[in-house]
Amino acid sequence: MVKTKKVKAAGRFGVRYGRKVRTKIADLESLQRKKQKCIFCDGVAKRLSKGIWRCKKCSKKFAGPTFTLNKE
Ligand SMILES: [Zn+2]
Incomplete structure (x- = not known):
């Protein structure tokens, strides 16, 4: 994986898609x-x-935010 200073792990996309x-x-x-x-x-x-x-832990299945549960 290519990591860049500017876009971190998204450096794998090279110059594509825009900053x-x-x-x-x-x-x-x-x-x-x-x-x-x-x-x-x-x-x-x-x-x-x-x-x-x-x-x-509690094996509950639930709907929530799309990408992360930590974000407020
Ligand atoms: Zn739980």
Whole structure:
């Protein structure tokens, strides 16, 4: 993976798609890689699909934000 100073992990796209889009995706991906906290307990939730999450601890399945549970 190519990491650049300006757009971090989105450097893998090279010069394509424009700086704004690449900066956005780098921010999103860095959020996604963090542990996602379940909204019911303190467990770690996993994203099954867009906006669908399941907690590993309480095994609840719930709808939520599309990309990350940590963002307010
Ligand atoms: Zn939970």
